[in-house]
Amino acid sequence: MSNAAPAFSGEVEASIRAIRADVARLHGELVRNGLVVWTGGNVSGRVRLSPGGSADLFVIKPSGVSYDDLTPANMILCDLDGNVVAGSEGSDRAPSSDTAAHAYVYRHMPEVGGVVHTHSTFAVAWAARGEEIPCVITAMADEFGGPIPVGPFAIIGDDSIGRGIVDTLTGHRSRAVLMQNHGPFTIGKDAKDAVKAAVMVEDVARTVHHAREAGPLIPIPQEAIDSLYDRYQNVYGQSTDARR
Numbered sequence: 430m431s432n433a434a435p436a437f438s439g440e441v442e443a444s445i446r447a448i449r450a451d452v453a454r455l456h457g458e459l460v461r462n463g464l465v466v467w468t469g470g471n472v473s474g475r476v477r478l479s480p481g482g483s484a485d486l487f488v489i490k491p492s493g494v495s496y497d498d499l500t501p502a503n504m505i506l507c508d509l510d511g512n513v514v515a516g517s518e519g520s521d522r523a524p525s526s527d528t529a530a531h532a533y534v535y536r537h538m539p540e541v542g543g544v545v546h547t548h549s550t551f552a553v554a555w556a557a558r559g560e561e562i563p564c565v566i567t568a569m570a571d572e573f574g575g576p577i578p579v580g581p582f583a584i585i586g587d588d589s590i591g592r593g594i595v596d597t598l599t600g601h602r603s604r605a606v607l608m609q610n611h612g613p614f615t616i617g618k619d620a621k622d623a624v625k626a627a628v629m630v631e632d633v634a635r636t637v638h639h640a641r642e643a644g645p646l647i648p649i650p651q652e653a654i655d656s657l658y659d660r661y662q663n664v665y666g667q668s669t670d671a672r673r
Contacts (some may be wrong), residue, residue: 434516441478445488448474448620449501449518452488455624460496462628464547468493471525474620475535475542476506482539485509489531491522509536511588526585533591534616538599543620545627548612551634555579556607562630562637565646569633570654571661574602577630582609590614602658605630 437445452474459465459472473489475482488504505524506517511532513520525531531544555562555577562577564570569577580597583589594614597606604626605615613630617623640646649657 435514441476445476445486445506446501448476448488449504449506451620452490452504453499453501455620456490456496456499458624459545459547459627462631464549464627464631465496466548468495470547471527471531471545472620472624473525473528473531473544477542482535483509485535486514487531487535489525489528491519492525494522507532527590529586529588530590530594530614533588534594534614537591537595538616540618541616541623543617543623545615545617545620545623546612547627547631549627549631549634551638552605552607552613552631553611554638555634556609556612559609561607562634563646564649564654565637565640566633567649567657568629569637570649570657571665572626572629572633573605574658574662575654577603577605577607577613577633580606580608580614582611 452472455472459470464470471490473487476486476488478484478486487507489507490499491503491505503519503522505519505522506514507524507528508514509532511528513524527546534541534544559579561579564576578597578601580593583593590608593608594606598616604617605613607613613627615623615626615630617626
């Protein structure tokens with residue numbers, strides 16, 4: 430395989446640079462919100478090259494590198510099979526151990542523009558029990574449209590985790606899944622949106638955990654969940670792109 434730098438159009442190069450910068454910056458949000466420790470967790474963002482998405486690329490963090498040392502230049506550009514794009518900036522480093530999972534999601538969910546994985550404490554605690562987070566607070570109805578489901582146990586290293594994410598979230602309104610005995614993965618229209626979902630899933634995981642410790646949970650009727658979700662997704666804020 431050639432190590433020559435790949436030839437992209439100026440527009441594609443600009444998109445890659447922008448997503449490298451976004452993905453590097455957004456890893457700092459995981460730290461700031463207490464969602465990761467040491468080098469665990471990862472953010473990726475899709476680089477859209479074609480309407481169908483089959484030729485797209487994505488940017489993800491390198492494996493085992495301190496969050497303080499992450500920069501746009503050491504983010505890694507991959508194809509949708511999870512292969513590092515030879516000759517691209519950062520291609521001398523190994524990508525995140527979750528790269529195959531991210532790649533599988535991008536291949537099979539063309540609407541997804543960002544994927545995040547964290548080891549946030551309360552969400553991982555629910556995953557350790559293999560228990561979905563019930564929709565008992567309005568913030569969950571707004572953001573996730575119902576409970577946050579549990580995906581199957583899968584081993585890191587191949588696309589098994591990706592298959593579990595896709596199988597669990599296909600047809601589900603939730604943008605988060607708790608992979609059993611592992612932790613949360615979130616998806617979004619772009620990397621920032623997926624990071625927001627990661628922040629929100631930990632927030633509701635913590636709140637519902639404390640509520641259940643204090644007494645029985647009160648479920649929200651499905652019609653109310655549907656109404657809250659529709660309002661938040663389609664009406665709330667200054668535009669469809671402005672969310673609280």
